[in-house]
Amino acid sequence: MNQSQVPLPLNNKDPFLFGDFIGNEEVVDALSRFEQLPQFTYLWGVEYSGKSHLMSALNGLLESAEVNFLILDANMIADEHLVNHLPAQIKFLLINDIDTVASDSVGEVALFNLYNYCLAHHCKLVVSSSISPRSDQWMLPDLQSRLNSGLVLSLEMLKGDQALKCIEHQFAMNGIPLESAVVKYLKTTQNTSYSYLYQLFMRLSAETLKLKKKLTVPLVKKALQDYQDSM
Structure with a gap:
């Protein structure tokens, strides 16, 4: 770090909560009632729209409710055989930033396999993305069909x-x-x-x-x- 660089005083210790989220009330309400979420939920919005906050808040809510769940970043799912190593009996699988595997054939197949695994094992899948499920960046037709099959929650940028x-x-x-x-x-x-x-x-x-x-x-x-x- 050179002398002109200053570390930002960003506070990462306080947990992200649904109650602290401003705006997009319908999205917050849907995620906070996690028991009523369908088998698949696609949360998307542009950069700085609050996806990470909401996924972290859902993480904390599931943890406090003692629900068996797993959270992954999309860069961890590139292995199409990941489904063979998932913990048994998980009720929720959360995946952040799935847009990072869009247009990547291996990554899209891996995501497709995870979707089918969750469907077969009655595990609710919640993903976040900076692109719409209808984006033409999704190349695998079967995957795109599945990404549009559940609850789509779109975040509006605050102003x-x-x-x-x-x-x-x-x-x-x-x-x-x-x-x-x-x-x-x-x-x-x-x-x-x-x-x-x-x-x-x-x-x-x-x-x-x-x-x-x-x-x-x-x-x-x-x-x-x-x-x-x-x-």
Whole structure:
């Protein structure tokens, strides 16, 4: 790490909870009632839409309910014989970021096999993805058919007041109180889509840590100007 790099004060200790999730209420409600989920659920949304938060919250809920489950990242399923090594009697299988195997013949076959395994063993399968189940990036017709066969939950990107509220919560979680003047400044001068605000949060968190100063409107203006000057 060079001297200009500063580790971000990101708090990874607090568990992700459904109650902390802002927006997309119908999606949150469906996942939080996990007992009523169908055999297959496809959760998708663009980057920064909250997929990881919701999958982690579902993980925690299943754990607290003492449900036998397994969670995998898609890069772990490239082995088409993985189904032969799954624990017996699991009730839920959660797979993050399945879009990473889209257009990969081996990965798609492995995912197809996992779907069929879960169906045959009465195990509910919940996956997350940054692409739609109808995307033409899915090359295997039989797999695409199965990806569209269950409950599809689509996440809408936050914007406006909801996005600002979410960012304010993230600053608070990382020990950086956000004054109302800063929130007002961001609301009236900046793009309030969540994807933009999240990147701004990363920059401002680093700046606050580096300077060891409270986050104020002048500091926000300086950080934005420095960023624009570096472009």
